[in-house]
Amino acid sequence: MKKLRFYKNKILDEMMIDQFLKETGGGLDFGKFIIKMYPELKKARDSMSLKDKKKIIHTFTKKYYNSHKKEIDEFSNFLKIEWSKKEDDFVKTTRIFFNGYDFPEGKYIAYSSIINCNPRFLDQKTFQFFYKKETGDAIHTIAHELLHFIFFDFVNKKLKKEVKKISDDQLWDLSEIFNVVVLKSSFYKKIIDKKFVKSYPDHKKYIAKFEAAMKKSSNIEDFIKQGIVILKEEN
Numbered sequence: 001m002k003k004l005r006f007y008k009n010k011i012l013d014e015m016m017i018d019q020f021l022k023e024t025g026g027g028l029d030f031g032k033f034i035i036k037m038y039p040e041l042k043k044a045r046d047s048m049s050l051k052d053k054k055k056i057i058h059t060f061t062k063k064y065y066n067s068h069k070k071e072i073d074e075f076s077n078f079l080k081i082e083w084s085k086k087e088d089d090f091v092k093t094t095r096i097f098f099n100g101y102d103f104p105e106g107k108y109i110a111y112s113s114i115i116n117c118n119p120r121f122l123d124q125k126t127f128q129f130f131y132k133k134e135t136g137d138a139i140h141t142i143a144h145e146l147l148h149f150i151f152f153d154f155v156n157k158k159l160k161k162e163v164k165k166i167s168d169d170q171l172w173d174l175s176e177i178f179n180v181v182v183l184k185s186s187f188y189k190k191i192i193d194k195k196f197v198k199s200y201p202d203h204k205k206y207i208a209k210f211e212a213a214m215k216k217s218s219n220i221e222d223f224i225k226q227g228i229v230i231l232k233e234e235n
Contacts, residue, residue, distance in 0.1 A: 001091055001103035004142065006080045008072060009111045014061045016128065018054065020117045021045040026176065026200025030117050037116070038064075064114055075131045076112045079138050083110075086191050090143055094150060097187055098220050103146070104153040110142060120145040122152055136193040140183065143192055147179050158221060162228055170231050177203050178227060181210045206230060 020030040044056040106125020113128035120127035127145035217223035
């Protein structure tokens with residue numbers, strides 16, 4: 001896996017603000033969080049005109065980046081250093097957990113963001129992190145997104161038949177619940193502060209069952225298969 005690189009991307013941030021203003025998932029309303037942080041973006045969410053919406057978001061983002069450039073750059077540079085202290089251990093631990101399976105090829109870029117949505121882009125192996133996070137929380141975000149990259153590559157190559165039995169939404173549920181249980185486990189105790197590992201509200205009911213499945217499973221494939229069964233039984 002390439003060493004993770006850290007960049008800003010204002011255009012990407014504009015796109016994600018536009019997308020997440022009306023996005024919900026896992027029991028969360030991302031738009032509410034954005035507007036609570038930046039009330040001036042309520043006009044963009046409520047706008048009936050796509051052109052006006054994009055103009056409001058563009059003007060806000062440009063102004064914010066210009067006035068907070070130093071803070072954004074400083075945290076990104078700081079986080080790069082802090083992650084570099086854990087990166088090798090994380091990659092080694094994850095390879096062991098996945099029975100020697102390696103991370104897929106990709107760009108491996110972490111983009112700082114002014115919103116706390118932290119999306120990942122599987123095709124390119126890139127993601128965003130909120131620049132105002134506590135250090136431990138930001139480290140968890142990085143680990144969480146990187147785990148997504150190897151998880152999806154693994155199931156699409158090793159468990160094709162099994163994942164075809166569930167919907168795209170259920171596969172997303174599976175990946176998120178998997179990450180919570182795995183990153184809270186003893187495997188990552190020296191890398192991740194467990195207090196920052198939190199599930200989506202809609203996923204809380206699955207955590208105990210997934211933890212039990214992980215303890216009973218003989219390997220990573222068995223664990224994921226059991227997770228799929230749990231989701232199918234609940235739906």
